[in-house]
Amino acid sequence: MKRLFLIExxxxxxxxxxxxxxxxxxxxxxxxxxxxxxxxxxxxxDFRFADQGIFNFPYIWHFNTYVxxxxxxxxxxxxxxxxxxxxxxxxxKQNLIDGLSKKEFILSKFLNVLFYAVASTVLVxxxxxxxxxxxxxxxxxSIIFSDLEYVFAYFVKLLGFFSLCMFLGxxxxxxxxxxxxxFLIWVIEGIVYLVITFQVEILKPLIQFMPLTSxxxxxxxxxxxxxxxxxxxxxxxPEFVKNYDVSLLSVVIVLAWTFIFVYGSFLILKKRDL
Amino acid sequence: METILKLNQLTKKFGKLTAVNxxxxxxxxxxxxxxxxxxxxxxxxxxxxxxxxxxxxxGEFEWFGGQVETHEALKKVGAIIENxxxxxxxxxxxxxxxxCKIKGVDYSxxxxxxxxxxxxDRKENTFKSYSLGMKQRLAIASAxxxxxxxLILDEPTNGLDPQGIHQIREIIRKIAADGMTILLxxxxxxxxxxxxxxxxxxxxxxxxxxxxxxxxNATHGFVEIASKNLEELDSALGQLDFIEKVVKVDEHHRLxxxxxxxxxxxxxxxxxxSQGIYVNxxxxxxxTLEEQFLELTKA
Numbered sequence: 001m002k003r004l005f006l007i008e009x010x011x012x013x014x015x016x017x018x019x020x021x022x023x024x025x026x027x028x029x030x031x032x033x034x035x036x037x038x039x040x041x042x043x044x045x046d047f048r049f050a051d052q053g054i055f056n057f058p059y060i061w062h063f064n065t066y067v068x069x070x071x072x073x074x075x076x077x078x079x080x081x082x083x084x085x086x087x088x089x090x091x092x093k094q095n096l097i098d099g100l101s102k103k104e105f106i107l108s109k110f111l112n113v114l115f116y117a118v119a120s121t122v123l124v125x126x127x128x129x130x131x132x133x134x135x136x137x138x139x140x141x142s143i144i145f146s147d148l149e150y151v152f153a154y155f156v157k158l159l160g161f162f163s164l165c166m167f168l169g170x171x172x173x174x175x176x177x178x179x180x181x182x183f184l185i186w187v188i189e190g191i192v193y194l195v196i197t198f199q200v201e202i203l204k205p206l207i208q209f210m211p212l213t214s215x216x217x218x219x220x221x222x223x224x225x226x227x228x229x230x231x232x233x234x235x236x237x238p239e240f241v242k243n244y245d246v247s248l249l250s251v252v253i254v255l256a257w258t259f260i261f262v263y264g265s266f267l268i269l270k271k272r273d274l
Numbered sequence: 275m276e277t278i279l280k281l282n283q284l285t286k287k288f289g290k291l292t293a294v295n296x297x298x299x300x301x302x303x304x305x306x307x308x309x310x311x312x313x314x315x316x317x318x319x320x321x322x323x324x325x326x327x328x329x330x331x332x333g334e335f336e337w338f339g340g341q342v343e344t345h346e347a348l349k350k351v352g353a354i355i356e357n358x359x360x361x362x363x364x365x366x367x368x369x370x371x372x373x374c375k376i377k378g379v380d381y382s383x384x385x386x387x388x389x390x391x392x393x394x395d396r397k398e399n400t401f402k403s404y405s406l407g408m409k410q411r412l413a414i415a416s417a418x419x420x421x422x423x424x425l426i427l428d429e430p431t432n433g434l435d436p437q438g439i440h441q442i443r444e445i446i447r448k449i450a451a452d453g454m455t456i457l458l459x460x461x462x463x464x465x466x467x468x469x470x471x472x473x474x475x476x477x478x479x480x481x482x483x484x485x486x487x488x489x490x491n492a493t494h495g496f497v498e499i500a501s502k503n504l505e506e507l508d509s510a511l512g513q514l515d516f517i518e519k520v521v522k523v524d525e526h527h528r529l530x531x532x533x534x535x536x537x538x539x540x541x542x543x544x545x546x547x548s549q550g551i552y553v554n555x556x557x558x559x560x561x562t563l564e565e566q567f568l569e570l571t572k573a
Contacts (some may be wrong), residue, residue, distance in 0.1 A: 098373050099348040
């Protein structure tokens, strides 16, 4: 296991574009947090995101994991291109000839995916913790460390998404096409969602099983939970109640997809002649 | 003798095409094997199968007596197939470090092997900055990293310029002289003839011959012969019992007489002289590997 990780890390360390994109990802990640703490001063309007309660514990866990998740596309590009470049440079073939088994190859790539997911999760935890400690109105430990399931959901979300990217990289072999494919899945899911919602309501429970939808279901939008927004929403629609919890079912669905993507990558590689 | 690799009825089909057809042969330690065949005869596919990158359709192969799994066995094998494949943005040294990690070899081997292929002073440069000849030499260094039990080379001089070909050939000769087992697939028959003790010849995926180069030459060779009066010579040769057949070659300026017994050229000369026939050309030789190969692979 350690050997596989070291092999993968060696590849990563000496891959310039992967390095640049990864650094960009983590810089942007921190920048978003900083941006939110900037005070906007337009004459009469004195506005600061941080003062709107978004950095209050435990809400901050929900808000930050939801907002920074869109940055995952940076790492998606890294993962897809690292997979497909193994094909285009024929280094996958050479790796196998040198004595790596196909199973070990997939495992080493999955370790890479896992590494990115863990690193992102740790970062979101640390950044949120710091921001919270600076701006939060509450600072009791019991409040700080409540609702941490959002951080866990964030990890699962990234793991599932990166596994999908890895699968597409292996399946399609060309990074541009793989990313196009990812976009296509997103569009198709959108169409299926619309068709089911407006035409065949009976199939509605199936929507949550689609891969990208299941990943986005993990962390629900936090905006309507914010006090000012919520009060507005409730004044318009007094019935407005929404469950923002991380549902166990969606975690299970995403983990199942993760398994399917990783095992599917292995099966594809096993069947293929290189 | 220790068997390194054994193929048994190995078959690979790509749809309707049978690329490798029930191929069986063995590789024994210490020998240098040439694997010959026209383009598309299934050489690379065969190597791909034993190197774990192509899935066989049926049949078996086993490395080192079949005690270990293929990918484990490959750690004791050094192989380069077709083009040298490395990570373009990594330096030569970092590429070799990666191979060390995969094969479980110590980094200390890197400089030693780079020295052999004369790339030590270029080890900091990225792979993509290398010329094709350097890339191929790096591939050889990489294949040698683990001091392999067997070195597999698929067309190692393909696409190289004369200097490059010469360098690669020298390296192979040096390695072969050290007693390493080598499996060399090549079109360049004189190259194979110079270094190989055994050959496997395949055409359309079927084995035509496997064995030592000497035994392949089971005939006793032939003589090229000429005299002033070719007709007289022709009939005289036809009467000798150790001459199998006589054909006219070189626009009928000389004859080619195939021997059925191991007769020295001087012996033939003496016999002819005793009949009053004096030759002005007499060369005894065996078929070159190229001639035999072309003969064998004739469709």
